[in-house]
Amino acid sequence: AAGVIQSPRHLIKEKRETATLKCYPIPRHDTVYWYQQGPGQDPQFLISFYEKMQSDKGSIPDRFSAQQFSDYHSELNMSSLELGDSALYFCASSLRTEQFFGPGTRLTVL
């Protein structure tokens, strides 16, 4: 069965640089969620999209923005990166209630 695809899997950036993370949901899923997971922490909700419209927003810094495109893939754009942005970033997709997570993007900010 098709799963959620995320790219890149690993990303290393310098402070104040910009990063773009991509998410390709499971086919026919209409909702995409982004979560951030710090080392030893639980995943924290950032933002979600339903049918290409933003549906909810969590503790997402103003430096971050996201969108969902016509083909339902989503991108998380992160600017002015800080050391504290180093984390695993997960995308999840759902059709109704069950959320299925991708393998994540490990972002390291140096």
Add this chain to the structure above:
Amino acid sequence: QQQVKQSPQSLIVQKGGISIINCAYENTAFDYFPWYQQFPGKGPALLIAIRPDVSEKKEGRFTISFNKSAKQFSLHIMDSQPGDSATYFCAASMGNQGGKLIFGQGTELSVKP
């Protein structure tokens, strides 16, 4: 403020034993309670989930017990195996709030052979 509280933080169980992880929540508007299993460096994988109108759900070796009045739910892993060693997260969501998951702090399970 942690909306979903999970315990214990870590758990060591012998092979063949029962692993029990507990979660408690405050917001009675939560209407969906999943459990996820996560291996290091991997994405959380959905194990089993329950809604508040059901007191117990079993899938294979995994059982969720739900106590609506106490606002608590737990995961039981029967016949625990070394391959079950992972971090387990409980979570909760509200269907009318976009469905974002609120996670517990996680339990690191180690099953000894």
